[in-house]
Amino acid sequence: MLLDVRPVLHSPGKRLGFQFELDLSDAEFSGRYPVSRPVAVSGQVRNTAGVLELELTAATVLDAVCDRCGKAFSQEKTVTYGCMLAEEVQNEDNDEIVVLEEGKVDVEDLARTAFILGMDTKTLCSEDCKGLCPRCGADLNLGPCSCKKETDPRLAVLAKLLENK
Ligand SMILES: [Zn+2]
Ligand SMILES: [Zn+2]
Structure with missing residues (x-):
């Protein structure tokens, strides 16, 4: 768009x-397509003392795993996301300035890039997710699995000694 x-x-x-x-349903992240729902984008361009500032918010609910x-x-x-808009390039290296083309800016492109860059590289169902047992694969969030805790053999010897006292 x-x-x-x-x-202004x-x-x-x-x-x-x-x-x-924004439709990002075909955006792939680690082999998955988590953005199944539309991304709602809203924002504004403000002229503050002659400087054009753009800010936007892109929000959705992801199908996360x-x-x-x-x-x-x-x-x-x-x-x-936020940036400044300018009619011409003054400093090529400044990526916080987006140059207008005939007075227009592609806000859809800006929103898409910002959203994709803003995706987390790691997804957790909760900060303290306990994960799966590496031995039996049980979900440890649902409670301890039936795998026996492995006892340190040295401690086992010690336990035996104490038992025989
Ligand atoms: Zn989890
Ligand atoms: Zn287990």
Whole structure:
């Protein structure tokens, strides 16, 4: 979506709002497609004393899978992004400035990139997820499994000695 910011370009104090939905259902993350629902984007471009500032929020509910226990769950995800807009490039190296093309900016492209970069590399169903037992594969969040705790053989010898006292 191209947003025409010319109405606020030379009008300090003015702002221009925008709102749209983004389809990222074909975006792949570690072999999965977690963005099954539309991403709601809203934001504004504000002219503050002649400087154009853009800010946006992109939010959705992801189809997440816990990296530790493998449980599928819904995860709210909100990404915020901001940049400045300029009519011409002054400093190529400054990636916080997005250059307008004929007074327009591709807000859909900005939102898509910000959302994808904002995805977490690690997903956990909860901070203290206990994961699966490496021996039997049981979900340890549901309680301890029936695997016997392995006893240190040296401690076992000690225990024997104490028993025989
Ligand atoms: Zn988990
Ligand atoms: Zn086990």
